[in-house]
Amino acid sequence: MDVALERIRKSYGGTTVLHEVSLTLRGGRVHGLVGENGAGKSTLARILCGAVPAESGRIIVDGVPAVLRSPRDALRHGIALVTQEGAIVPALSVADNVFLGVRRRGLRDRAGDRRRFADLARRAGIALDPAARAGDLPLVHRQQVEILRALARDARLIALDEPTALLPALAAARLLRLCRDLAERDGLAIVLISHRLEEVLDACDTVTVLRDGRHVSTAPAAELTPRDLLRAMVGRPVDVLYPEPVPVPDDAPVVLAVRGLARGSAVRGVGLEVRAGEIVGLAGLVGSGRTETLRLVFGADRPDAGEVTIMGRRAGGRSPSRAMALGAALVPESRAEQGLVLVRSTAENLALASLPARRRFGFVRRGAERRAVDEAAGTLGIRGAGLGRPAWTLSGGNQQRSVFGKWLVRSPRVLLVDEPTRGVDVAAKVHIHRLIADLAARGVAVLMASSEVEEVLGLAHRVLVMRDGRVAGEFPRGASAADVLASAGLR
Numbered sequence: 001m002d003v004a005l006e007r008i009r010k011s012y013g014g015t016t017v018l019h020e021v022s023l024t025l026r027g028g029r030v031h032g033l034v035g036e037n038g039a040g041k042s043t044l045a046r047i048l049c050g051a052v053p054a055e056s057g058r059i060i061v062d063g064v065p066a067v068l069r070s071p072r073d074a075l076r077h078g079i080a081l082v083t084q085e086g087a088i089v090p091a092l093s094v095a096d097n098v099f100l101g102v103r104r105r106g107l108r109d110r111a112g113d114r115r116r117f118a119d120l121a122r123r124a125g126i127a128l129d130p131a132a133r134a135g136d137l138p139l140v141h142r143q144q145v146e147i148l149r150a151l152a153r154d155a156r157l158i159a160l161d162e163p164t165a166l167l168p169a170l171a172a173a174r175l176l177r178l179c180r181d182l183a184e185r186d187g188l189a190i191v192l193i194s195h196r197l198e199e200v201l202d203a204c205d206t207v208t209v210l211r212d213g214r215h216v217s218t219a220p221a222a223e224l225t226p227r228d229l230l231r232a233m234v235g236r237p238v239d240v241l242y243p244e245p246v247p248v249p250d251d252a253p254v255v256l257a258v259r260g261l262a263r264g265s266a267v268r269g270v271g272l273e274v275r276a277g278e279i280v281g282l283a284g285l286v287g288s289g290r291t292e293t294l295r296l297v298f299g300a301d302r303p304d305a306g307e308v309t310i311m312g313r314r315a316g317g318r319s320p321s322r323a324m325a326l327g328a329a330l331v332p333e334s335r336a337e338q339g340l341v342l343v344r345s346t347a348e349n350l351a352l353a354s355l356p357a358r359r360r361f362g363f364v365r366r367g368a369e370r371r372a373v374d375e376a377a378g379t380l381g382i383r384g385a386g387l388g389r390p391a392w393t394l395s396g397g398n399q400q401r402s403v404f405g406k407w408l409v410r411s412p413r414v415l416l417v418d419e420p421t422r423g424v425d426v427a428a429k430v431h432i433h434r435l436i437a438d439l440a441a442r443g444v445a446v447l448m449a450s451s452e453v454e455e456v457l458g459l460a461h462r463v464l465v466m467r468d469g470r471v472a473g474e475f476p477r478g479a480s481a482a483d484v485l486a487s488a489g490l491r
């Protein structure tokens, strides 16, 4: 199947976010779509899949103009979208989610469903319990439910919006393999949106670059390097070097000290210290206890045992407000669930975190607040025009930057960061790395968890590797990624 997007145009409140973008998607091919945060990738995918209307332009399916007023219309033409958030019905089983809307007259045929589910799952190489409640699944598996659902409806084109952003390396590789198989073996057209440029070049036949809502280039992946893509995305040559960390002075005090921290089976006795100006990285596989450790340190969860002190004063385990009063800040892993109040404006979100610090006798000092918000937005590169709009209208990557900005406004003494650059584009990633390095250079103690081994090794002074809820190893900056992964339990 061939789908041509012709001169697609879209604007929101007077701002054009897609300027007459054209591209052709072909069966049997994986087509990559890359661009900086806010470039218009998700918007284009939503238009393609009938979720939002284009202002002008046409979508031609196999030579015939199609009217896609809803995702249902798009599915009727064989087009499906798989997003990170996942459009599953939490209360239903996996199988019911997969077959939702494809059953004739709503009749349930359990034996038939089981057989068809097994067929689909085998074809896709996905192992899921059809009877599990979809809402209980981790994000990774919800995405697989969506892929199965698209296949169950005989989708001929599947667009995936940042499908690997949340996945550990192995699962990501498996998903990309599936994309290739669906294209090569089954002849589907696959659209892959991603910020991981190497993976895009690996998995795709063709790559399109968008910049500020404009089509910049479309070329065969074989002729491109990550550097080429980056230059096209940003409009100028860029270097992706990690900032050289400022050495921690010998007499730098221990700011954060953690001893014997434990909670259930997730965290089983973690001890660590972070000195002023030091960046300590937490590496480890998904489920190794990194996120839970950060939450316990911040007081977001109650530990069963252990002690957290900030500048020698007890902090963790009671409540975040205690840790915050001592100068701790947590940039959480999930921006939508924990980081931002999506219905409030970005400016309000940035100001929210700073409220306790800037409130005096119950009065918010408006001038000071506005200055702090402007400064954080400037540092983060969130453009001013958008600050008054609700946070949910920001592109995914700009939401991530805002979560970060929320805490910058507070000038923390201890910064706890979980997956700081997940879902942000390469330029923003460099930006956030520099922010973290600058904060450390100013004396902030940073504890940072990341699934990207290169990121922790590039940015941190020291890397602690977590495995099964414990610190299983320690590596200096510049250690080999293979050693760290081995210590984390990968092979």
Ligand SMILES: Nc1ncnc2c1ncn2[C@@H]1O[C@H](COP(=O)(O)OP(=O)(O)OP(=O)(O)O)[C@@H](O)[C@H]1O
Binding pocket: 012, 013, 017, 035, 036, 037, 038, 039, 040, 041, 042, 043, 044, 386, 393, 394, 395, 396, 397, 398, 423, 425
């Ligand atoms: N509902 C909306 N209302 C107003 N503006 C919107 C809305 N949806 C998207 N936008 C704006 O459209 C632009 C493009 O956003 P889009 O989500 O398509 O970017 P993206 O390329 O997917 O970025 P990211 O890499 O961060 O996911 C952004 O400036 C965004 O703020």
Ligand SMILES: [Mg+2]
Binding pocket: 041, 042, 043, 161, 395, 396, 397
């Ligand atoms: Mg997006």
